[in-house]
Amino acid sequence: MKVSAGNRSQNRAKQDELTRAAHRKPTMSDVARLAGVGTMTVSRVLSGTVHVTAATAQRVHTAVAQLKYRPNELARAFRGQHSHSIGLIIPYLYDPFFANCAHAVTTVAREHGYSVLITTSGEDPETEFAEAEQMLQRHVDGIVVIPSRFKHTRLTRALFGRTPVVAFDRPVPDPTIDVVLVQNTAGTRRIVEHLIEHGHRRIAYVALSRSLFTINARFLGYRRAMHDAGLEEDAIFDCDSEEKTTRILKERVSGPDAPTALLTSNTLVTRFVLGAIARLGLKVPNDLAFAGFDDFDLAEFTSPPLTVVRQPALEMGRAATSLLFDRVTRGETPSTGNRIVLPVEIVLRRSCGCKHHNAVVIH
Amino acid sequence: MKVSAGNRSQNRAKQDELTRAAHRKPTMSDVARLAGVGTMTVSRVLSGTVHVTAATAQRVHTAVAQLKYRPNELARAFRGQHSHSIGLIIPYLYDPFFANCAHAVTTVAREHGYSVLITTSGEDPETEFAEAEQMLQRHVDGIVVIPSRFKHTRLTRALFGRTPVVAFDRPVPDPTIDVVLVQNTAGTRRIVEHLIEHGHRRIAYVALSRSLFTINARFLGYRRAMHDAGLEEDAIFDCDSEEKTTRILKERVSGPDAPTALLTSNTLVTRFVLGAIARLGLKVPNDLAFAGFDDFDLAEFTSPPLTVVRQPALEMGRAATSLLFDRVTRGETPSTGNRIVLPVEIVLRRSCGCKHHNAVVIH
DNA sequence: CTGTTAGCGCATTCAG
DNA sequence: CTGAATGCGCTAACAG
DSSP states (O other): OOOOHHHHHHHHHHHHHHHHTTSSOOOHHHHHHHHTSOHHHHHHHHHOOSOOOHHHHHHHHHHHHHHTOOOOHHHHHHHSSOOSEEEEEESOSSSHHHHHHHHHHHHHHHHTTOEEEEEEOTTOHHHHHHHHHHHHHTTOSOEEEOOSOTTTOOOOHHHHTTSOEEEESSOOSOTTSEEEEEOHHHHHHHHHHHHHHTTOOOEEEEOSOTTSHHHHHHHHHHHHHHHHTTOOOOEEOOOOSHHHHHHHHHHHHHSTTOOSEEEESSHHHHHHHHHHHHHHTOOTTTTOEEEEESOOTTGGGBSSOOEEEEOOHHHHHHHHHHHHHHHHHHTOOOSSOOEEEEOOEEEEOSTTSOOOSSOEEEO | OOOOHHHHHHHHHHHHHHHHTTSSOOOHHHHHHHHTSOHHHHHHHHHOOSOOOHHHHHHHHHHHHHHTOOOOHHHHHHHSSOOSEEEEEESOSSSHHHHHHHHHHHHHHHHTTOEEEEEEOTTOHHHHHHHHHHHHHTTOSOEEEOOSOTTTOOOOHHHHTTSOEEEESSOOSOTTSEEEEEOHHHHHHHHHHHHHHTTOOOEEEEOSOTTSHHHHHHHHHHHHHHHHTTOOOOEEOOOOSHHHHHHHHHHHHTSTTOOSEEEESSHHHHHHHHHHHHHHTOOTTTTOEEEEESOOTTGGGBSSOOEEEEOOHHHHHHHHHHHHHHHHHHTOOOSSOOEEEEOOEEEEOSTTSOOOSSOEEEO
């Protein structure tokens, strides 16, 4: 390529630009100067919203490459209407079920080119509230949340203003907020019916705190199944440690109306009961049949393999986030919230008394 | 309280301010006007850096409360030096080990008043690179990352510039980057020695991809233990599905030099092997003894309970994040990286051949 | 102790 | 099709 006098002075300017931008992050005007255009042209080339000549676009691209320019997303978000980020609030990250939900959320967000601000509430409504506010202050474009205790949550439409919100796994009292749930009640009912079909009459529901929506919704399913079969209900709440669970179970199992089957409210309680059963030397399913709500990675390898209600964690996170992006991209604030309920599956293994060698899944 | 003429007009102004700010988010100057002070006074009251009179501070606080003013964190981050956010990049969120690590990171971040941008790399160096760039563009104050494949990672000091970075669980090639690891090699060596003490001579290492640092580091420990005992090594790599693992194991177990004990490289492979063992109808530990690297929630409840090397996931996440905040708050860019190695524990249950009723932990 | 000025990097005006 | 001016909300630097 020939170098004319004009080109030479241009090259000189280029050198200046390159050295100038060496120590601080290059900005859009650095790129503009180097390319010999206005900042708006750069902006337009990068955003691709308005058409520019192929030649100038090329020069901009070259300059961007030379300076290794990266747009400052902070400035962009500050200036514009969107931060291209969403918030995710879940109770705990160490719970595999919630972690799976979170995975779905981050995956969908990436598909939309969005970043995710994550935080945990620890099931504490105050922490949850504070974290939601923090996210709002960061101008997230939307929030997906697994709300903490229904009765105490401070998550309302008023708090969020125009920012779209989707709750999942558990609802919030505010009916204008979208929510994605699973069939907690119906699923539990079906599995209790299955236990009854195995001939059990005294079936106990072993559960965590009543203040959690899912635990209660499942309790309802248990009640209905028992009631419909003309059986007496037997609920054991607040099993929040292996010690406590063992103590309670020890007492109940040797009592006069000892249950012959157990249904646990969630994986944490399943774990406690598994521990109690081992300590008490009970044989499953002969001494005691056993089923749990919520499948987990190694349910197939406990002894015996565990019959469970499987919740579609990934689908739920995916559905919630998709719903959020519907709102985000359409920019509408709903006066009435959606309520999506996803189906669950019953996974029959052997702890319920079934003899299958491999799991049988009922939809 | 009496209302003078001056107060009345002030109240009028207040009303105006309140209605004006009703439909858009109140800004600092809204607060300043309502409180009858300058924006800087508001800024100072809120940040608490410079002393202001108790009386004026009070008026500012009142105005803030009336308008429900919340500082725009985006503007603050844009203007200032810090975004008060850190980035977290992990391979997967659905892996309980990584989820635990993530939990520690978010916890420590909150202790420092920081938000966390989370993303998953899926073990793909390109995704990891793109996500890191994205975070840099968002001006995070630091990044904690569980890097993907060592040989292919594009994470270098040059990429991050002055932004502090801490790698954990696995190192990166760039020695200037801080890293927090666990005793992969030493831990594996100890557990293999334990298997040898049980009388095993043919011990196989069953593993995932060799391109993962941890898998290799553990392999090294296995090799050393075997070599020191004068035994022949027997490594089975790329067990990346239950089917494949079953196929390989079936063949090996009936072969002439069939291993009498197995060591798995991580929980995923443990799961595959557990499945294979069940399908092949093998009795643990009599037909085949078994130990795994990485403890998990229900290792106690598999049949038989599993002997494992327990890694301190929470401590590792905590250490990495603390290290990051040391850098972030001190604002120094190190020329030489720290390398912290955390100890592991051996949890003896029954799959190795031990007869303990409860787990015995060796430090 | 407090107010004024200025500008961070970008994209939405509005003119050419 | 392209460029110049303007201001988003906040805080460092400088007055007063």
